[in-house]
Amino acid sequence: MAVITIREALNQALREELQRDERVFLMGEEVAAYQGAYKVTKGLLEEFGPKRVIDTPITELGFAGLGVGAAMVGLRPIVEFMTWNFSILATDQIINSAAKMLYMSGGQYNIPMVFRGPGGSAFQVSSQHSQALESWYAYFPGIKVVMPSTPADAKGLLKSAIRDDDPVIFIEQERMYGNKGEVPDDKDFTIPLGVADVKREGTDATIVARSLMVPLALKAADELEKLGVSCEVIDPRTIRPLDIGAIIKSVKKTNRVVITEESHPFCGVAGEIAAQINERAFDYLDAPVKRLSGEDVPMPYAKNLENLAIPNVEQIVAAVKEVAYV
Amino acid sequence: MSRQTSNSTGSEGSSQSAAALIEARHTNEPPSAEAVQARKTEQKARIKGLDRETLVDLYYQMLLVRRFEEKSAESYSMGKIGGFCHLYIGQEAVAIGAISAIRKDDYVLTSYREHAHAIAKGMSPDSVMAELYGKATGCSKGKGGSMHMFDKTVNFLGGHAIVGGQIPLATGVAFASKYQGTDQVTLCFFGEAAVNQGAFHESLNMAQLWKLPCIYICENNQYGMGTSLERAMSLQDISLKSRGYELAGAFVDGMDVLAVREATLRAVERARKESLPTLLEVRTYRFMGHSMSDPGNYRTRAEIERYQERDPLKMFAATLRETDTMSDEEFNELEKRVNDEVAHAVKFADESPEPDPKELYTDIYANPITPGGERE
Numbered sequence: 001m002a003v004i005t006i007r008e009a010l011n012q013a014l015r016e017e018l019q020r021d022e023r024v025f026l027m028g029e030e031v032a033a034y035q036g037a038y039k040v041t042k043g044l045l046e047e048f049g050p051k052r053v054i055d056t057p058i059t060e061l062g063f064a065g066l067g068v069g070a071a072m073v074g075l076r077p078i079v080e081f082m083t084w085n086f087s088i089l090a091t092d093q094i095i096n097s098a099a100k101m102l103y104m105s106g107g108q109y110n111i112p113m114v115f116r117g118p119g120g121s122a123f124q125v126s127s128q129h130s131q132a133l134e135s136w137y138a139y140f141p142g143i144k145v146v147m148p149s150t151p152a153d154a155k156g157l158l159k160s161a162i163r164d165d166d167p168v169i170f171i172e173q174e175r176m177y178g179n180k181g182e183v184p185d186d187k188d189f190t191i192p193l194g195v196a197d198v199k200r201e202g203t204d205a206t207i208v209a210r211s212l213m214v215p216l217a218l219k220a221a222d223e224l225e226k227l228g229v230s231c232e233v234i235d236p237r238t239i240r241p242l243d244i245g246a247i248i249k250s251v252k253k254t255n256r257v258v259i260t261e262e263s264h265p266f267c268g269v270a271g272e273i274a275a276q277i278n279e280r281a282f283d284y285l286d287a288p289v290k291r292l293s294g295e296d297v298p299m300p301y302a303k304n305l306e307n308l309a310i311p312n313v314e315q316i317v318a319a320v321k322e323v324a325y326v
Numbered sequence: 327m328s329r330q331t332s333n334s335t336g337s338e339g340s341s342q343s344a345a346a347l348i349e350a351r352h353t354n355e356p357p358s359a360e361a362v363q364a365r366k367t368e369q370k371a372r373i374k375g376l377d378r379e380t381l382v383d384l385y386y387q388m389l390l391v392r393r394f395e396e397k398s399a400e401s402y403s404m405g406k407i408g409g410f411c412h413l414y415i416g417q418e419a420v421a422i423g424a425i426s427a428i429r430k431d432d433y434v435l436t437s438y439r440e441h442a443h444a445i446a447k448g449m450s451p452d453s454v455m456a457e458l459y460g461k462a463t464g465c466s467k468g469k470g471g472s473m474h475m476f477d478k479t480v481n482f483l484g485g486h487a488i489v490g491g492q493i494p495l496a497t498g499v500a501f502a503s504k505y506q507g508t509d510q511v512t513l514c515f516f517g518e519a520a521v522n523q524g525a526f527h528e529s530l531n532m533a534q535l536w537k538l539p540c541i542y543i544c545e546n547n548q549y550g551m552g553t554s555l556e557r558a559m560s561l562q563d564i565s566l567k568s569r570g571y572e573l574a575g576a577f578v579d580g581m582d583v584l585a586v587r588e589a590t591l592r593a594v595e596r597a598r599k600e601s602l603p604t605l606l607e608v609r610t611y612r613f614m615g616h617s618m619s620d621p622g623n624y625r626t627r628a629e630i631e632r633y634q635e636r637d638p639l640k641m642f643a644a645t646l647r648e649t650d651t652m653s654d655e656e657f658n659e660l661e662k663r664v665n666d667e668v669a670h671a672v673k674f675a676d677e678s679p680e681p682d683p684k685e686l687y688t689d690i691y692a693n694p695i696t697p698g699g700e701r702e
Contacts, residue, residue, distance in 0.1 A: 025505065051505065057535070062494050062528025069498020072483055073433065075505060077498075092525075096488050097495060103689045105476035105484065106467030110692035141690050165692035194695040238697070245698040 001184055007177040009151035010040045013158035014078065016187055018048050021076060024162060027054035027063060028080025028117070037082045038118060038177055064090035064115070068097045068167075071113040078162060084119035084171060085131050098167040099142030114161045116170035119147075120212055120262050121310055123175070127298035130306075132263035134210075135272070137169045138240040144193055145169045145239040149214035151181040153237055156191030164193060173211045193238045196246035202232035205320045206250040206257040208273055210236055213260045213311065220316035229324050239269055244276050251277055255286040256323040262310050265293035287323040292316060356632030365582060365636065369645045372584035381651055382660075384426060384583050388418040388639050390664045391442040394451055395614075397668045398441065398458060402618045406676070407458045411472050412439040416613035419638035420545050421446045423586025424513055424608075427594050431481060433503075435496040436515035438473035438487045443515060448480035455671035461678035468681040469689065489550075490516060490523030493542070497529040500540035504601055511539045511597040513590070518607075519550025521564055527571075530605065534573040539597035541590065542605045545580065551616040552624040565607035573603055580610030581636045611636070 004012070017024050030037045032045040032055040045053040056063040060081065067077035081087040087094065094115060102110045120132040138145045146161055146168055148154035154172065161168040183189075199214060200221050209217035214235050221231035232250050236243055251257050257277060259270040274289040295309040357365070373381065395413045402411045414421065417439075425434060425446040436443045444454050449465060457464025458472055465477050466485075474485040483499065486492040496514030503510040520526060521544060533540050544564050548555050555562050568575025574596060578589040586608060593604035611633040615622045634640075646652040 057528075057531060059528040059532065061525055062497070062532055065491070065494020065525065066498035066501055066529070066532060069435075069483075069495035069500075070502040070505070071498075072495070073499050073502045075502045092488055092491060093494060096491060097486070101484075102692060104466060104470045104474040105478075105689075106465065106469050107689035108466070108476050108478045109483065112692070144691075144695070192695075192699055194697040195699045241695050241697045243697040 001182045003180055004151050004183055005177065006148070006151045006154045006172070006179050007038065007040055009155035009183050010158055010172065011042060011044075013155045013162070014041060014044060015047065017159055017162040018044065018052060023074060023076045024078065025052040025054065025075060026078045026080065027056050027067065029056055029058055029082050031055060031080050038174065040172075040177070041080070060086050060089035061093060065093035065097060067113055068093055068101070068111055071111045072101065072109045076162065077113045079113065079115045081115065081117035083129060083174070084117050084133050085129050087115065087117070087133065094137070094143070094167070094169070095140055099140045102166075103142060110165050111167045112165040114158070114168045114170050116158070117172065118174035118177070119171040120173050121175065121299060121306070124301055124303055124306055126301040130299035132261070132294070134169070134171055134239050135263060135268045138269065143167045143169055144241065145171070146193060146237065147171045147211045147239060148237060149176070149211050149235050151179070152183045153191060153197065153235070155183050156189055157193065157237060160190045160193050163190070168193070171211070175212060179215065191237070194241045194243055195238065196234055196236045196243035198232060198246070198250070199235050200231065200233040202230040202254065204230045204254055204256065205232070205324050206247070206254045207231050207233045207316065207320065208236065208247055208257065208259040209233060210239070210261060210269070212262045216311065216313050217260060217316055219313045220320065223313065223317050224320055227326065229320060229326060231320060242273070242276075244273070244280065247273060247277065248281050251281045252284045255284055257285075258290045258292055258316065258319045258323055260292040260311050260316055260319070262294045264296050265291055266296060268293055287325065290319050290323050292319045356629050357636055362635050365579060366641060366644065369582050369584055369641060370649060372582070372588065373645060373649050373651065376584070378651055380426070381646060382656070384422060384587070385642055385646060385652070386660055386664070387422045387446055388583060388642065389660060390451070390667060391418050391422065391445055392639055393664050393668045394445065394454070394671070395441060397672060398455070399614070399618065401458070401672065407472065408460065409471055410438065411458070411618045412616065413614045413618070414439055414442040414612070416633070416637065417545060417547060417580065417610045418442060419583035419586050419642070420543070420580045420608050420610050421515070423583040424515070424543055424590040426587050427590035428511060428513060432510050433481045433483055433496070433499050433512040434515070435483045435486065435492040435499065435512065437489065437492060437517060437520070438485070439517070440473070440475055440485050444475045444477070444482055444485075447477070447482040449475065449477045449482055451667055451671035452674040453477070455675040456678050459675040459678070460680065461675055462681040462685070463674070463678040467685060467689075469685065490520040490525040492516060493520065493523070493525050493529045497533050497538060497540055500533065500538040500603070501536065503539055509598045511541060511594055513541050513543060515543045515545055517550060518544055518546040518548065518555055518564055519553070519558060521567065522558060530568070530571040530573055530603070533603035534571045537601045538603055539601045540603045541593045541597055542603065543590070544605065544607045546607055546609045547612045548609075549612070549616070549625065551620070554624065565605060568605040573605055575605040575607070578606050578608045580608035581638045581641060583638055583642055
């Protein structure tokens with residue numbers, strides 16, 4: 001087992017899958033010669049050449065659609081959005097082409113591709129560069145949405161996403177690229193999509209967290225342990241299809257749940273999970289489901305304001321205390 | 327006004343001055359009597375060097391598509407076809423002429439006005455009509471409808487309803503052929519109104535930059551729904567826009583099936599041999615409305631009637647008669663054959679079952695995942 005960063009884990013996943021399957025290719029802005037805006041694609045141009053690692057013009061709608069077309073006839077594209085904010089330009093091709101092609105063709109044309117890049121907040125990059133779009137994309141049947149929070153998850157899930165025969169939205173987190181963790185050495189190490197991970201076992205309260213919130217939830221759990229509240233932290237890892245079974249199993253055990261996310265609360269993933277918990281585990285709840293989302297504001301630039309906009313460890317602790325009535 | 331018949335042979339956008347090209351080409355004036363005659367003469371000249379079988383087949387396909395669309399209009403009015411129905415009547419020469427220039431293993435993508443392209447590419451009228459009727463035997467199992475026809479066995483890749491959405495897709499298909507090292511080419515059809523979409527510009531830039539074997543065929547029928555070209559576009563000379571991307575372009579008379587075929591053959595050669603894209607502006611006209619629900623108050627009856635003098639079917643039939651390529655008997659035979667085919671398609675569609683309700687939930691994912699995997 002090596003200890004590597006999320007950035008390195010993603011790089012390894014890309015390298016291994018490019019080696020494994022000739023049909024896989026990578027394109028996006030600055031992915032090749034620049035070595036990747038966030039260095040996730042470092043070294044790939046040198047190893048695989050310009051046919052398979054392609055620098056695109058700044059033309060998101062165009063190259064997203066080009067990827068979908070290529071996927072229709074046998075290739076397996078990995079399309080990088082430098083950040084998920086820029087994917088908004090490409091949504092017509094992601095949603096109207098990629099997500100719907102298999103269904104509207106009566107099962108003839110599947111789209112085996114991955115759209116990947118960092119989403120959510122970074123450090124003071126302001127409102128247009130800080131958006132978490134997973135609930136947008138998870139809304140649509142026909143695509144899958146994945147959000148890793150550790151190096152092992154990042155590598156295993158990205159490999160699975162690339163091998164998956166459907167369009168996968170793979171959302172990384174810029175703040176987390178340097179986070180370290182253990183990753184198995186096996187070249188065929190994959191993690192199946194649609195399976196949640198219990199990051200920490202506990203008995204008194206469930207915290208559902210994804211992406212940026214996972215390390216914060218784990219810290220909060222440590223704090224709460226000292227107060228005698230044992231928290232179970234669940235990372236869904238895949239947003240669509242959601243492993244609601246894992247969450248329900250935990251809620252049935254703890255009877256209390258906090259769902260935390262950096263994204264906006266309205267029409268968000270936490271709201272969806274809360275609705276499903278209500279439907280499936282109402283009788284097991286000893287307190288209402290608590291959502292702790294990012295503030296319902298565009299992301300401001302000022303450092304202090306930005307910090308106020310994203311949930312922190314103290315707030316997670318307070319939220320758990322609220323549902324635990326301590 | 328002189329119609330500068332470089333129109334018909336295609337100027338390839340090079341030696342003539344831009345101003346002269348614009349003067350000559352873009353006008354919403356219906357063709358003059360002289361122009362109509364000139365086009366007829368040109369078509370007769372084109373016949374030379376083409377074998378009879380090819381010519382008869384072109385006419386047959388155009389007639390089949392014409393009768394199919396007329397029948398679709400009927401079925402739509404009877405409530406057998408729902409939603410939107412965009413008919414191709416008047417534009418037959420474009421789809422049939424262009425698709426006659428490619429191989430079975432080449433790819434075609436188009437917009438929602440696609441019945442003709444589907445049939446020209448080799449889909450059976452039965453499966454197209456059944457799809458229009460929303461039946462399980464339709465090419466898309468009834469899940470696509472008029473706007474989303476697909477057939478992998480003949481490389482017909484749809485059927486796309488967002489204006490211009492097919493343009494980046496086609497660019498990607500061409501990219502894949504090049505990547506895979508085949509000499510397949512891709513035809514991408516779209517209307518002139520789609521040229522205003524960003525997707526068009528993004529695609530042509532990439533196609534020329536990366537030298538992709540994609541042929542962009544702009545079917546300029548001069549109206550984007552109710553909006554005439556002059557109300558929507560600052561530079562109306564669409565083939566000239568190819569210069570903005572250093573990409574080969576040509577203007578083609580879209581009412582002449584042989585002109586379309588010729589221009590497409592040249593573009594196909596460029597794509598296959600040099601892996602370079604082409605933009606063809608094919609001037610045509612639709613005789614029916616944008617769709618079956620179009621009230622049509624944006625153009626005059628007189629204008630439509632003037633253009634109907636250039637009906638591609640009538641013109642080609644006249645050419646075939648006047649050059650003794652086909653006899654009256656053969657025309658009658660073809661008419662009967664086509665009517666039988668269309669009647670068969672309607673019967674097939676009528677008698678086919680609706681999709682099984684279970685189909686609501688199929689074909690959403692190629693790899694459907696049970697969340698939780700093997701957890702109990």
